[in-house]
Amino acid sequence: MILTIIRILAGILTVYSIGLVVTSNFNMGNLLVWLLTAAAVGYSIWYRPVNHWFSAGFGRIVGIILLIGVVIYAGMLVFVSVSGYTNSATGNESAVIVLGAGLRGDRPSLLLRYRLDKAYEYACAHPDVIVITTGGQGRDEAVPEGQAMRDYLIAKGLDPDRILEETKSTSTEENFMFARQILLEKGMAEDASIVYVTNAFHCYRAGEYARRAGFAEAHALPAGISVFSVLPCYLREVLAVLYYWVFKTSESGPMRAMVGILSLNKKFFYK
Numbered sequence: 001m002i003l004t005i006i007r008i009l010a011g012i013l014t015v016y017s018i019g020l021v022v023t024s025n026f027n028m029g030n031l032l033v034w035l036l037t038a039a040a041v042g043y044s045i046w047y048r049p050v051n052h053w054f055s056a057g058f059g060r061i062v063g064i065i066l067l068i069g070v071v072i073y074a075g076m077l078v079f080v081s082v083s084g085y086t087n088s089a090t091g092n093e094s095a096v097i098v099l100g101a102g103l104r105g106d107r108p109s110l111l112l113r114y115r116l117d118k119a120y121e122y123a124c125a126h127p128d129v130i131v132i133t134t135g136g137q138g139r140d141e142a143v144p145e146g147q148a149m150r151d152y153l154i155a156k157g158l159d160p161d162r163i164l165e166e167t168k169s170t171s172t173e174e175n176f177m178f179a180r181q182i183l184l185e186k187g188m189a190e191d192a193s194i195v196y197v198t199n200a201f202h203c204y205r206a207g208e209y210a211r212r213a214g215f216a217e218a219h220a221l222p223a224g225i226s227v228f229s230v231l232p233c234y235l236r237e238v239l240a241v242l243y244y245w246v247f248k249t250s251e252s253g254p255m256r257a258m259v260g261i262l263s264l265n266k267k268f269f270y271k
Helices: 002-023 028-045 047-054 057-083 110-125 145-156 172-185 200-213 227-247 255-261
Strands: 095-098 130-134 163-166 193-199 217-223
Touching (some): 002 028, 057 200, 110 217, 145 163, 193 200, 200 217, 200 227
16 A cells, blocks of 8 residues: 555656656756655665665664654754744834745746735735835846846836835845845834745745844745645755754855756746
């Protein structure tokens, strides 16, 4: 029975992985899905020798270590899933910061449109709040993300006078640092409350970076995500959170060197 379930899962993951190859670029989230698929397919084919190896000696030790790792990873997935909804907006924020998430040419990606639509809803419900869109221009993007995001909100009907744009940042950390500079220049109080908009899986880490940037009170407004993107995004975010806990910033550690390698053909990732 268990083997049958694993084989069905392996088949589903195989189809899903092929879909990622066709629609996505090479990135850490997709790599994790492909590794998971390879493990499921491999076990469904060679389950007898695999079970035998894990049943005694060194293989048993490796099996215990892997089991502990799986339990920890599963716990982290729960943490990432729940933490996005534990710091909700109060409705009394002075500004909305929308975090960038990539463009297709000059058009916001699907992931980014979820964020922008959520920010639009909040801005409409709170007519006095300032909105600031954030994000610089990637090497395969026609315009800076902050500019394209502002254009998107204006096209939806938001008053252009309410929208500021930040167009230099290259990371979530810089999104918040540069946005804070702009807001302070516009007269926002040092201790003013803000709400940041990102996808739910990213809310915890975004909140940590907001505090590091100097925002004393930062609340989350979690946006949705397409079903197709759930697995790679959440698997990747677990590693990103662990990385943050170790290095506290993406400006240090090995991540800076990996960014270029893991961001090839970015235009194929965002739908």
